[in-house]
Every structure is written in C-alpha cells, then in structure tokens.
Amino acid sequence: MKQPKQIKKAEGKLGILLPGLGAVATTTIAGALLARKGLAEPIGSLTQMGTIRLGKRTDNKAPKIKDFLPLASLDQVAFGGWDIFPDDAYESAKHAEVLELRHIDAVRDELSAIRPMRGVFYPEYVKRLNGTHVKTGATKADMVEQVREDIRNFIKENGCDRAVAVWCGSTEVYIEPTTVHQSVAAFEEGLAKSDPAISNSQIYAWACIKEGVPFANGAPNLTVDFPAAWDLAREHGVPLAGKDFKTGQTLMKTVIAPGLKARMLGIAGWFSTNILGNRDGEVLDDPDSFKSKEVSKLGVLEYILQPHVYKELYGKLFHKVRIEYYPPRGDAKEGWDNIDLVGWLGYPMQIKINFLCRDSILAAPIVLDLALLMDLAQRAGFSGTQEWLSFYWKSPMTAPDLYPEHDLFIQSMKLKNTMRWMMGEDLITHLGNEYYD
Numbered sequence: 017m018k019q020p021k022q023i024k025k026a027e028g029k030l031g032i033l034l035p036g037l038g039a040v041a042t043t044t045i046a047g048a049l050l051a052r053k054g055l056a057e058p059i060g061s062l063t064q065m066g067t068i069r070l071g072k073r074t075d076n077k078a079p080k081i082k083d084f085l086p087l088a089s090l091d092q093v094a095f096g097g098w099d100i101f102p103d104d105a106y107e108s109a110k111h112a113e114v115l116e117l118r119h120i121d122a123v124r125d126e127l128s129a130i131r132p133m134r135g136v137f138y139p140e141y142v143k144r145l146n147g148t149h150v151k152t153g154a155t156k157a158d159m160v161e162q163v164r165e166d167i168r169n170f171i172k173e174n175g176c177d178r179a180v181a182v183w184c185g186s187t188e189v190y191i192e193p194t195t196v197h198q199s200v201a202a203f204e205e206g207l208a209k210s211d212p213a214i215s216n217s218q219i220y221a222w223a224c225i226k227e228g229v230p231f232a233n234g235a236p237n238l239t240v241d242f243p244a245a246w247d248l249a250r251e252h253g254v255p256l257a258g259k260d261f262k263t264g265q266t267l268m269k270t271v272i273a274p275g276l277k278a279r280m281l282g283i284a285g286w287f288s289t290n291i292l293g294n295r296d297g298e299v300l301d302d303p304d305s306f307k308s309k310e311v312s313k314l315g316v317l318e319y320i321l322q323p324h325v326y327k328e329l330y331g332k333l334f335h336k337v338r339i340e341y342y343p344p345r346g347d348a349k350e351g352w353d354n355i356d357l358v359g360w361l362g363y364p365m366q367i368k369i370n371f372l373c374r375d376s377i378l379a380a381p382i383v384l385d386l387a388l389l390m391d392l393a394q395r396a397g398f399s400g401t402q403e404w405l406s407f408y409w410k411s412p413m414t415a416p417d418l419y420p421e422h423d424l425f426i427q428s429m430k431l432k433n434t435m436r437w438m439m440g441e442d443l444i445t446h447l448g449n450e451y452y453d
C-alpha cells in the first residue's frame with residue numbers, strides 16, 4: 017500500500033451489492049435508508065458516528081470521520097443484491113423478524129423496489145437450504161459471466177458510477193485451499209471444469225474482482241482468502257477484506273482477553289456457548305458449515321494470548337465454542353462465556369458473561385462501514401488484502417506468513433492511524449512526552 021498522493025472524490029452514486037439478502041443485509045439496507053431520512057440513528061457505525069483525533073490533545077481537534085475522509089454519503093448509495101429466494105428486501109426484512117414493522121414500513125417503497133437477482137447456487141456448499149431463485153449455466157465459468165452481467169446491468173440501471181460488494185450470504189461448508197486456488201490461471205481452469213473446490217461465494221467474488229468491484233466477505237468462507245484471488249485483485253486494482261463480521265461473542269472476547277493479558281492474569285479455560293434461532297443458526301446447525309465458523313471463532317484467543325510466549329499463563333488454556341440452533345429466539349441471540357482465570361500464586365477466579373445481543377443489529381453497521389471504507393480504499397489506489405480493516409473481522413485476512421491482529425484496541429489504533437496516514441496527517445503514538453517539555 018502506497019500513501020496516496022490524491023484520493024479520488026466520492027462523486028456520483030455508489031452501488032452497494034449484497035450477495036445474500038437475508039437478515040443482516042435487509043437490516044443494513046433498512047437502517048441506512050432510515051438514517052438517510054433522519055428517522056433513526058446509525059448507532060454502531062464508526063463512519064457515521066465516530067470521530068478521529070488529529071494533532072495534539074491540546075489542539076482539541078476531533079472531526080467526525082465522515083467529515084474527515086472523502087466517503088460516499090448515505091444520499092449517494094443505491095442497494096442491490098442476489099438471493100436464492102425471490103423475496104424482495106421488504107418481504108425478506110419482515111421474514112427475518114429483526115426490525116419492527118414501524119421501521120420496515122417507514123421505508124417500505126424503497127425496500128420493495130430491491131428485488132434480488134437470481135443467485136448462484138450449488139447446494140453442496142450450504143446443505144440446509146433449497147434455493148428456488150437460482151441461475152442455470154453449463155459451468156462455473158458461465159456463472160461468473162452471468163454475475164458480471166448482473167453487476168454491469170445494476171450499475172447502468174441505477175445510474176451508479178462504481179460499486180462495492182459485501183458477502184452477506186449463508187456460511188458455506190469448510191473448504192481448504194487446493195491447487196485451483198494457487199494462481200489465476202489454475203482458478204480460471206477450475207471454473208471452466210466446475211472444480212468442486214470452487215464454492216458459490218468464490219464465484220461471486222471472482223466476478224466482482226473482474227468487474228473492478230471491491231469485495232468484503234462477511235462469512236467465514238474461504239471466498240477471497242487465497243493466492244489466486246489476491247493476485248487477480250492486484251491485477252484489477254481491487255481491495256479485498258474478510259473474514260466473518262466480528263459482532264457478538266467474539267467482539268467481547270477481543271475486548272476482554274487483551275485486558276486480562278495486559279494485567280498478566282492467567283486463563284485456564286474459556287467456554288463459549290450460544291443459542292440462536294435465525295436462518296443463519298439453521299445453516300450453522302449443519303456440522304460442515306459450523307466447522308467454518310468454529311475455525312474462525314477459535315483462532316482469536318490463540319493470537320491474542322500468545323501461549324507460546326506466556327506458557328505459564330496460557331500454555332494449558334482450554335478453549336471451546338458451541339453454537340446451538342434454538343428457533344424460539346430468532347435473531348435475538350444469547351451468548352454465555354465462562355472464563356476460568358488464574359491470579360497471584362495460582363489462585364482460581366471466574367468471570368461469567370451473559371450477552372443478550374441481536375445478531376443483525378450488531379452486524380448492520382459493520383456492513384455499512386465496510387462498504388464505504390472499501391470504496392474509499394479503491395479511490396485511494398489500494399488493492400488486495402486490506403489489513404487495516406481487521407477491526408471488523410473475527411478472522412482478519414493478512415499477507416501470507418503474517419499473523420493476524422485480533423486485539424480490538426490494536427485494530428482500532430491501526431484503523432485510525434491508517435485513516436490519518438492516507439489523509440497526510442501525523443500518526444498518533446500516544447507517547448505524549450511533548451506535554452511535559
């Protein structure tokens with residue numbers, strides 16, 4: 017990433033394309049439309065509500081991020097997407113039962129006008145769903161071409177100047193990268209042969225990259241986290257980011273674990289369990305999809321606590337994560353964490369966390385922020401993996417051989433310093449010696 021000499025202005029309209037028009041996507045769209053009309057506050061969105069300190073503490077200069085960065089405004093965005101069911105965004109939002117009708121009805125006309133384009137759906141990657149609104153094509157290469165055409169049509173029909181995509185589709189089964197993922201040529205050949213290691217989300221991502229559309233991956237799927245995608249993205253000047261929105265339990269984990277570690281408190285065990293009853297919960301009830309989620313959730317503590325460095329404190333940590341599908345709760349997830357701590361001289365203590373959260377309410381501001389920041393990244397000339405956006409991910413993508421930063425406070429500092437750096441402002445180190453000269 018080179019420091020941009022100039023960032024292109026956010027002129028014209030930005031298309032925000034969401035593959036998967038389910039709970040998260042419709043909560044995002046409805047929320048952005050409500051905020052645009054001044055009918056609700058976009059709480060949780062750093063781009064809409066956050067500020068950024070510039071210069072010394074004594075300068076008292078902390079503009080809103082949206083005034084500091086040349087971001088697209090909510091008035092400049094148009095939403096669209098794909099799904100394997102034909103419900104428009106209004107029907108889908110009602111079905112998701114996240115938002116109350118008073119919110120959905122206030123933007124009914126706009127939501128009803130968002131009809132999903134037919135999805136790419138090979139069912140072996142999401143076993144609990146039987147899609148009816150799907151494309152047909154001879155090969156996966158053919159599917160890529162159809163998605164590319166959808167993108168071009170969407171941009172034309174909506175008078176957009178450019179677009180970004182954020183994957184809000186279901187979690188796919190766990191896939192390890194294979195030889196088809198190692199180079200652009202191998203992947204193209206794999207598409208032509210409909211290689212089984214190429215999943216639905218990879219097809220969307222490949223089409224987006226080829227159309228110059230930045231792609232962020234909200235699920236733990238492989239999607240854009242392999243060499244062929246990184247290479248193609250750099251060739252086309254397209255930013256990539258992922259994986260798996262950091263929303264409820266993992267958000268808490270990456271807040272609390274760094275605090276305990278900073279004070280050198282030991283941890284013998286961390287048991288996390290959840291109940292949730294939305295469609296995401298139903299999909300995650302399939303062990304192969306759960307495996308993708310589990311891998312994404314488990315990595316966090318290992319990297320934050322560094323058990324290889326702090327053997328006495330974290331060397332024997334037992335970390336377990338469970339998700340239970342429990343329909344009565346819908347989107348109102350409940351998470352329990354039990355942390356077995358170890359203090360001075362080895363004395364045991366416990367912390368219990370009971371987080372009654374709302375999954376999509378936590379995810380929606382992340383989708384909006386990512387769409388706006390990925391668009392900014394492209395206008396700033398960045399391409400490939402955007403590690404500065406780690407803040408938003410459970411399992412941040414990084415350069416090969418680089419371990420990810422999971423600590424929310426390091427991620428936040430990295431995010432804001434990157435914003436300062438791209439705008440030519442001084443970085444903030446928190447040294448603060450100058451106040452005592």
Ligand SMILES: NC(=O)c1ccc[n+]([C@@H]2O[C@H](COP(=O)([O-])OP(=O)(O)OC[C@H]3O[C@@H](n4cnc5c(N)ncnc54)[C@H](O)[C@@H]3O)[C@@H](O)[C@H]2O)c1
Nearest residue numbers: 036038039040099135185186187216235261263295296375
């Ligand atoms: N809500 C959160 O807090 C959170 C956190 C992290 C990650 N996620 C991930 O975000 C994604 C969306 O979550 P959700 O709660 O909105 O789920 P959801 O089930 O309500 O929505 C997913 C939508 O994707 C559609 N879909 C599935 N395969 C598709 C395909 N191939 N093409 C187009 N559409 C497809 C489904 O029909 C559904 O409408 C999931 O992968 C979930 O794991 C959510």
